[in-house]
Amino acid sequence: MSKDIKQRFWKELADNPYLMVALDAGHAHAIPMTAQLDKDNDGYFHFFHAKSGRLAAGGRAMAQYVAKGHDLFACVSGTLTPVTERATIDKYWSKPVEAWYEGGKDDPDLLMLRFDLDDAEIWTAEAGIKGLFRLMTGSTVKEGELGSYAEVAL
Numbered sequence: 001m002s003k004d005i006k007q008r009f010w011k012e013l014a015d016n017p018y019l020m021v022a023l024d025a026g027h028a029h030a031i032p033m034t035a036q037l038d039k040d041n042d043g044y045f046h047f048f049h050a051k052s053g054r055l056a057a058g059g060r061a062m063a064q065y066v067a068k069g070h071d072l073f074a075c076v077s078g079t080l081t082p083v084t085e086r087a088t089i090d091k092y093w094s095k096p097v098e099a100w101y102e103g104g105k106d107d108p109d110l111l112m113l114r115f116d117l118d119d120a121e122i123w124t125a126e127a128g129i130k131g132l133f134r135l136m137t138g139s140t141v142k143e144g145e146l147g148s149y150a151e152v153a154l
Contacts, residue, residue, distance in 0.1 A: 020033075021064075076119075119152060
């Protein structure tokens with residue numbers, strides 16, 4: 001099951017690449033970020049950020065994810081590291097990214113971060129007939145009747 005739920009997470013993230021990301025250290029709130037996915041690698045993704053932003057220092061981080069249909073939720077842990085290779089910036093550059101940086105790829109505040117993934121906890125919310133019946137009647141819901149859960153290495 002963990003393989004299936006992991007594959008579903010990657011599919012959902014490709015369709016809706018928006019996460020809330022925060023560094024583990026300190027008390028700073030998470031901020032919305034757009035994951036730049038590499039279709040050939042599922043061990044990391046990238047974010048465009050600002051050198052003046054709260055994630056710029058890098059380090060241990062957590063990302064929270066909710067699928068469009070609110071039927072998959074994930075908490076992802078990993079490490080943010082600044083990327084300086086122009087080829088990587090070029091690979092993920094797009095018109096929507098350009099809109100955030102007045103100086104384009106040469107904007108002095110432009111920062112790319114690589115999020116190397118460690119693991120995740122993933123939940124699905126898929127109520128079967130039994131689960132829905134139990135909810136409607138106030139009966140005790142049994143594990144697995146409203147979805148699934150897995151801890152997965154990424």
